[in-house]
Amino acid sequence: MKRQKTVYEAAIDHGFSRRDFLKMCTALAATLGLEFTQSDQVVKAMETKTRVPVVWLQFQDCTGCSESFIRSSQPKTESVLLEMISLEYSEVLSAPSGHQAEASMKQVFEKYKGEYILAVEGSIPDNDAYLTVAGQSAKETFLEMAAGAKAIIAYGSCSSWGGIAAAHPNPTGAKPVTSFVKNTPTILVPGCPPIAEVMTGVIAHIITFGKLPELDQFGRPKAFYRHRIHDKCNRRAYFDAGLFVENFDDEGAKQGYCLYKVGCKGPTTYNSCAEMRWNGGVSYPIQSGNPCFGCSEKDFWDNGPFYTRRAKIPGTQTTINPDAVGLAAIGATTAGIAVHAAGTVFKKKRDDKRGEEE
Secondary structure, eight states, X not given: OOOOOBHHHHHHHTTOOHHXXXXXXXXXXXXXXXXXXXXXXXXXXXXXXXXXXXXXXXXXXXXXXXXXXXXXXXXXXXXXXXXXXXXXXXXXXXXXXXXXXXXXXXXXXXXXXXXXXXXXXXXXXSSGGGOEETTEEHHHHHHHHHHTOSEEEEEHHHHHHOTGGGSTTOTTOEEOGGGTOSSSOEEEEOSSSOOHHHHHHHHHHHHHHSSOOOBOTTSOBHHHHSSBHHHHOTTHHHHHTTOBOSSTTSXXXXXXXXXXXXXXXXXXXXOSHHHHOBTTTTBOTTTTTOOOOOTTSTTGGGSXXXXXXXEEOTTSOOEEOTTTSHHHHHXXXXXXXXXXXXXXXXXXXXXXXXXXXX
């Protein structure tokens, strides 16, 4: 069997200089949350490890995850596709089509059994009649390829939680990948779609460390889903001060006040939007003036209207809907937020005093 090229060898073959390669490794280290001094660890992995075979299956989806993936800037998409991985099958990105494409997928199963990564985009219908590809049901194709995979990456909220297709009344019986497999290691990367650098970062971690990243209780990589968007939000200071947008054309909206009252789900959503941002770090929905929909959280599509979200105020057990329960509830909400803000100020003063004493 012909020896597979390492990531570094593939990069050089595609015209990368040693300098370009090191810059890519440094960017990867940053994406993975590693310190600058740990960049050598990434360099060593890329110099010695071969490209990872990847089969990318799409089921009940909108192709949004694939569209996001090809917009990765750190690392760049071409670096991922040409140097880091060997994309053996993809309905969107593969060069062959029809019988040739299907033959490529079967070949991966036989040649790289136990070595390839299975990326899944879209939910899987429990009812076989709703989706077939090349004469085979989605469920059959998934189970067949999952059986030989080293690991499964569920890209997007559809494959992670069921997605829009699973919204009530769910006529197709749409389910996430975890409803069909239990023994193959699975990483959930939810989002509608996920951030491009999060998608590539998960693959980079597997290549660098030879194992899955540390996961939270829901199966999401902690490196990217460890904080609420609320914790890192650029509008957080306005939340603490009790300054909120009441409607989208008021003065508060123009001043960039907190979007909590118009449905923002940042306080209950775990993702890297506020840290990594979108389009190469340019912005994210809240910064651009739109409330967070909570698209990376389970069942976000059935959790009520996007702009009248019932959410718990951080620091309390009160569930409120300012638009639905009247002025009295809004007053209670404001009071609760004031208590939260006062507690923040008290903590800061206490920390400052402790610092002066030390």
